[in-house]
Amino acid sequence: xxxxxxxxxxxxxxxxxxxxxxxxxxxxxxxxxxxxxxxxxxxxxxxxxxxxxxxxxxxxxxxxxxxxxxxxxxxxxxxxxxxxxxxxxxxxxxxxxxxxxxxxxxxxxxxxxxxxxxxxxxxxxxxxxxxxxxxxxxxxxxxxxxxxxxxxxxxxxxxxxxxxxxxxxxxxxxxxxxxxxxxxxxxxxxxxxxxxxxxxxxxxxxxxxxxxxxxxxxxxxxxxxxxxxxxxxxxxxxxxxxxxxxxxxxxxxxxxxxxxxxxxxxxxxxxxxxxxxxxxxxxxxxxxxxxxxxxxxxxxxxxxxxxxxxxxxxxxxxxxxxxxxxxxxxxxxxxxxxxxxxxxxxxxxxxxxxxxxxxxxxxxxxxxxxxxxxxxxxxxxxxxxxxxxxxxxxxxxxxxxxxxxxxxxxxxxxxxxxxxxxxxxxxxxxxxxxxxxxxxxxxxxxxxxxxx
Amino acid sequence: xxxxxxxxxxxxxxxxxxxxxxxxxxxxxxxxxxxxxxxxxxxxxxxxxxxxxxxxxxxxxxxxxxxxxxxxxxxxxxxxxxxxxxxxx
Numbered sequence: 001x002x003x004x005x006x007x008x009x010x011x012x013x014x015x016x017x018x019x020x021x022x023x024x025x026x027x028x029x030x031x032x033x034x035x036x037x038x039x040x041x042x043x044x045x046x047x048x049x050x051x052x053x054x055x056x057x058x059x060x061x062x063x064x065x066x067x068x069x070x071x072x073x074x075x076x077x078x079x080x081x082x083x084x085x086x087x088x089x090x091x092x093x094x095x096x097x098x099x100x101x102x103x104x105x106x107x108x109x110x111x112x113x114x115x116x117x118x119x120x121x122x123x124x125x126x127x128x129x130x131x132x133x134x135x136x137x138x139x140x141x142x143x144x145x146x147x148x149x150x151x152x153x154x155x156x157x158x159x160x161x162x163x164x165x166x167x168x169x170x171x172x173x174x175x176x177x178x179x180x181x182x183x184x185x186x187x188x189x190x191x192x193x194x195x196x197x198x199x200x201x202x203x204x205x206x207x208x209x210x211x212x213x214x215x216x217x218x219x220x221x222x223x224x225x226x227x228x229x230x231x232x233x234x235x236x237x238x239x240x241x242x243x244x245x246x247x248x249x250x251x252x253x254x255x256x257x258x259x260x261x262x263x264x265x266x267x268x269x270x271x272x273x274x275x276x277x278x279x280x281x282x283x284x285x286x287x288x289x290x291x292x293x294x295x296x297x298x299x300x301x302x303x304x305x306x307x308x309x310x311x312x313x314x315x316x317x318x319x320x321x322x323x324x325x326x327x328x329x330x331x332x333x334x335x336x337x338x339x340x341x342x343x344x345x346x347x348x349x350x351x352x353x354x355x356x357x358x359x360x361x362x363x364x365x366x367x368x369x370x371x372x373x374x375x376x377x378x379x380x381x382x383x384x385x386x387x388x389x390x391x392x393x394x395x396x397x398x399x400x401x402x403x404x405x406x407x408x409x410x411x412x413x414x415x416x417x418x419x420x421x422x423x424x425x426x427x428x429x430x431x432x433x434x435x436x437x438x439x440x441x442x443x444x445x446x447x448x449x450x451x452x
Numbered sequence: 453x454x455x456x457x458x459x460x461x462x463x464x465x466x467x468x469x470x471x472x473x474x475x476x477x478x479x480x481x482x483x484x485x486x487x488x489x490x491x492x493x494x495x496x497x498x499x500x501x502x503x504x505x506x507x508x509x510x511x512x513x514x515x516x517x518x519x520x521x522x523x524x525x526x527x528x529x530x531x532x533x534x535x536x537x538x539x540x541x
Contacts, residue, residue, distance in 0.1 A: 002499070004497050008458070010534065015526070249538045256537040
């Protein structure tokens with residue numbers, strides 16, 4: 001039987017601590033839309049997406065109301081677009097991006113992810129055309145998110161792709177310079193990309209996924225922080241225990257929403273991504289959890305250890321609460337999307353070097369970081385290479401989403417609005433890695449034994 | 453199907469009457485009521501059966517929310533499953 005304390009706890013979590021389901025993401029396979037004529041292919045893509053996702057937003061809103069849980073985003077992820085583009089004689093990637101945009105608008109979703117290519121070992125047909133079209137595609141669309149996987153633990157790192165992505169990130173910023181360089185905020189460069197991730201901008205529907213699937217991403221950094229604040233002084237064993245219990249509750253809610261959405265839409269349930277995803281709203285910050293643990297400011301020494309504890313405890317608590325866990329699952333550290341991180345970056349407590357160390361223990365990587373507008377493409381490539389190396393060696397997902405702030409320098413700010421937030425431009429090392437990056441080739445896959 | 457109605461806010465005359473009248477207007481049976489004062493705030497929790505309700509649950513929930521905001525209270529009607537999912541293994 002339910003007791004009053006439990007009921008009020010749930011209400012407080014939702015009302016005061018920003019508990020929400022961050023996203024219901026419908027994954028749709030486009031593999032059966034392949035056609036040698038790009039126009040026919042685009043028509044098939046549009047028809048399939050709008051047919052499958054027709055009721056997604058309405059169903060999400062209905063569940064939101066009945067269960068009283070805010071569901072912030074309804075999204076779609078599709079098969080990496082480069083895979084279907086490969087079938088066309090005329091590989092017009094921008095046309096495909098515009099078609100995806102039209103479908104996203106018709107369905108009323110917040111974002112559509114999957115303008116993607118998987119090139120961890122080399123470029124297949126369509127891959128290069130798609131990657132080169134990313135800057136234009138992101139500048140002429142509002143809802144399309146793009147990602148490129150350039151490395152994995154099993155294949156090593158494709159440094160030719162890393163070199164290319166540095167230029168693509170920079171060009172995306174240049175083409176959207178009049179809109180606070182929003183382009184690269186919708187572009188993620190992955191190592192070990194998960195195929196069932198519901199979170200943007202890195203969501204895509206992997207080739208091993210079923211025709212259509214429902215994945216749900218939960219959130220709730222505010223709830224974890226509030227629970228820690230209530231606990232007061234206790235040792236770190238107790239802190240880890242408390243985070244596990246809270247993550248369990250959050251994930252159970254995600255599981256309920258996922259199975260309900262799956263039942264109502266008649267689409268199989270895929271996974272729950274049990275992530276702590278911050279938003280710029282005060283009180284919805286991962287950095288504040290770390291500070292609640294006892295750090296004066298996120299970014300000080302001790303931050304990596306605190307984050308490691310948090311990330312692990314979230315997974316341990318969440319795993320039992322859901323029948324299938326997947327995606328990125330863990331704590332996100334996107335700088336401009338997290339009020340505490342923004343503050344730490346502004347006051348200088350949080351540096352890029354510390355963020356890089358944090359990515360070795362968090363669930364993703366260098367996320368939503370504004371860098372100086374005059375940063376050369378090779379430096380961006382080198383940031384990507386460093387980050388991919390951490391992911392490759394540690395068998396984890398890492399990613400880079402940096403935004404070159406065209407025309408701005410350290411201390412200036414970029415503001416994207418909404419969940420993408422805002423933040424200061426952070427300094428980078430000014431020494432050049434150009435020769436290393438321009439060598440190209442591949443970094444071989446790492447040893448999986450002799451671990452030390 | 454059962455739902456939980458929670459009313460949180462400043463205590464005043466007629467809260468229980470207002471909410472339960474609304475329930476009876478729509479053929480919703482009240483199964484259980486508990487109320488307490490929590491941190492100086494009045495908190496009432498009602499378990500109701502909405503199986504025979506004459507309006508869709510989302511509409512009923514909107515209606516209660518409106519009554520709540522008129523009285524300066526926060527009223528939520530939520531499906532019972534959410535609480536079961538979060539607080540039982």
